[in-house]
Amino acid sequence: MTAAAESPAPAPAPDAADPAAQGQGHPQRWLILGVICLAELVVLLDNTVLTVAIPSLTRELAASTADIQWMINAYALVQSGLLLTAGNAADRYGRRKMLLTGLVLFGIGSVVAGLATTSAQLIAARAGMGVGGALLLTTTLAVAMQIFAPREQARAIGIWAAVNALGFAAGPLIGGVLLNHFWWGSIFLINVPVVLIGLVAVVALVPESKNPRGDRPDLLGALLSTVGMTSLVYAIISGPGHGWSSPTVVAGAGLGLAVLTGFVLWELRIPHPMLDMQFFRDKRFTGAVAGAVLITFGMGGSLFLLTQHLQFVLGYGPLEAGLRTAPLALTVVVLNFSGVSARWTQRLGTPAAVGVGMSMLAVGVTAIALFASDGYTGVLAGLLFIGVGCAIANPAMALAVMSAIPREKAGVGAGINGTLAEFGNGLGVAVLGAVLNSRFAALLGVGAAGSFPAAMAAAGSEESRERVTDAFATGLSTSQFVGAAAVLTGGLLAAYLLSRAERAAAPDPAPAEEGGPRAA
Template sequence: MTATTAENPKDPAAVSGGGHPQRWLILGVICLAQLTVLLDNTVLNVAIPSLTRELHASTADIQWMINAYALVQSGLLLTAGNAADRYGRKRMLLTGLALFGIGSLAAGLAQSSAQLIAARAGMGVGGALLMTTTLAVVVQIFDDAERVKAIAIWSTVSSLGFAAGPLLGGFMLDHFWWGAIFLINIPVALLGLTAVAVLVPESRHRQGDRPDLVGAVLSTIGMTALVYAIINGPEHGWLSGHVLVSASIGLLAMGVFAHWELRVPYPMLDLHFFRDQRFVGAVAGAILVAFGMTGSLFLLTQHLQFVLGYDPLDAGLRTAPLALTVVVLNLSGVGPRLLAKLGTPVTIALGMALVSGGLASIALLGSGGYAGMLLGLVVMGAGVSLSMPAMANAIMSAIPPEKAGVGAGINGTLAEFGNGLGVAVLGAVLNARFAALASVAAASLPAALAAADGPAERARIADAFAAGLETSQLVGAVAVLAGGLLAALLLRRAERGAPERGGLPEEGVPDGSVSERAASERAASDRG
């Protein structure tokens, strides 16, 4: 019996014979909460030209508007998962929805790039609470037989966010000012608050870990500094003092974070999980799928608007096939059926190969018009529908059930870190290639076009930007394909190895490890 069940007899995890009797209705409620966060991840992309014009935002400003949210959320996801396990998952869901709604209001009323970046960072706090608790509740209320299908539906919401975000954003920008794209979050948050309060049962782990605030600060500093270096590399030079200092701070912070996590009694991220090759393989795949998909969407919306001349709503409509493909395939149950037939390694490898092929198709065929992009988007969608639920299930299966919040935090951290890294790295490749080909010092394509001397120069600058987009997409394709092969190899080796123990190793940890002693004490307490 888990500590969760012993602590709370009404916990959904305690219900046998298929899980909580209202599990599918509850899944719908928490997916609504999840959608609130995911809409904001993609709605900003179609507003990039508007923000560039009305707030005079540079490319780096735009990247920080996107990454400020992702980085804060990434830094807090693991701590939020610990808090949910200890203090209650329903309570954290409600808190996250409230904070996210307040942050959306502040973002919608922002008057400058700096204010919007700050508001986005504040929204990341609420988003961290939401992302961890939704998946943790799914794991708690569904048994093993239905969990893969439930996670596939949960993953489908991510794709709905990708589809609905650009469409809603384009519609709002056609009729209102750019701040309205954030204000649409508020009614969704209010509806989610009401539904969660009425339907979602409370569950928590009585001996839940204390929040690791030092770990949260260190990880946030480290990831922020590293991505800052990536964003500013093309502008200041990769070997400039400005970039090297930022990268050094990031690496140092992440090194101290790893040192701290190995010694603190209640770590935010128990690094012994990385001894499970199944866990490591799923981690690698999750980061790189998010890297390719989010980075590609960031580039694609600019291509559709800046190069092909579509307005925001048309651009949003033309990105929708990616998400709609995922929705159709996941709701039809194709992914779970293939996973049962092919196994986790082959399913993930196949899915990531399709994502890579879709990115390459967009890069090589997209310059000829939208038809090439459409093919790439559909192929990418098929790959995401196969790989993402399989990876989320692999990660959650490698972690003890009573640590569901921590497991969800790890899964969310990987996705958000991949999202931020994709925008930063592929955006940096775009900027570097564009600057080299166009031979201009402008901070964005509109600024370069405005300063151009005549139609011939404007055409040359637009061609340079299109070439930079193609290079960036190909870099993303190579990274995703490499990640798929690595993930499949590690997962296959894990399946052929010793029986999986799930969680911390039973042997092989050096004597005196504080983390293992704490884990043993918690296990003994659970058995008591």
């Protein structure tokens, strides 16, 4: 028996708040989806938009390298650390209420960031935006699960996932356009009209929904999960810069693991846990968790490597490299907005969709590893395969996570989904980056410079520079192969566990009564 089946039956939610529970979607569900996707988009844009403003910030705010790192990381660090807590708050206090709160916090943070006059002010504003971003990312997915009937959830989550890809690709491009015409603060103030539109639309359209059981708040669990995840993500973010054996990274990782262990022990002993550990007894949930971590591990790490390949090996500038990764996001957007990926998922079933999607993603990463050094044609082919794979696998994986959790815990489910994505992405960048550095150093020999720019600066001849470039390209290919293997392994494992869970949950066919009528 699965954990979902073992848990007590939830009390019914009000009909108006949860029309999907009666098999009907909200009458304005597609308009509401557009509203929450708009809120989601501004959050995702701010994950990447700041990267193009680094020269301006360095010049106009006299920002140091450490300041720039904190401007970028404060947002991701706070957001990833609070996702689970934000989802739990949405379930308890109301998803519409937390969606509005998230928009207000994000809007205020955007204004403060846009008008900041010092690095410290901008870092603090980015942290505040991270709080709002955590609330928005969890509530948007939770609301989508509430307003759509099960038969439409696959397409709705597909569109939600496509907005993720669109935000990833569009951030640097929108930032570049704004910086060409305005000062650096415009990349934050552009959020304000979007937030105002979102507030009006949420008040007018989005129905309130929350956990009707009203579990008592798990304050210690919220504190432990936030501190643990923040510490662990900080260690992953800091590893490439400080070194994986540095005291800062070791202390952060050790604190994170210790606190998260305490979180698990605490959740097992209290009657109303923030994260019910019984979920992990459900093979649908464990399969989706394993797949989600490994797909973001391979995807995040491989794209991190690809941007370096395009710039250092193929010689493109930052904006040119960003434009050349856009086909991936465009493929995801087209397939999900058109409903094609949802139809494939429905025909294949969730286990097969996850397996097929992640296998195609692995093929795309492998193609980049094999052919990227020959020019952009090989990269483009790989990006298209990755895009198709993501369009199929990502929504199916998110649907598997959300479907394995009771409806009244939709916020927690969204928090888990977001936390897995953040953790897998950070781990992919860290591990595949370490593989790259190790292979690069081994090929260049003892005493070689530790990074590609440093090694090129130290190269004294054209022959030496070619040797450095070849060594870096080989290191990139090796790392991409590791990422492809992780994605393929995750796809096969997730498909197997999800398939087993579906077979276990399927009702046994009723035996024909002895002597009863037989089919002709």
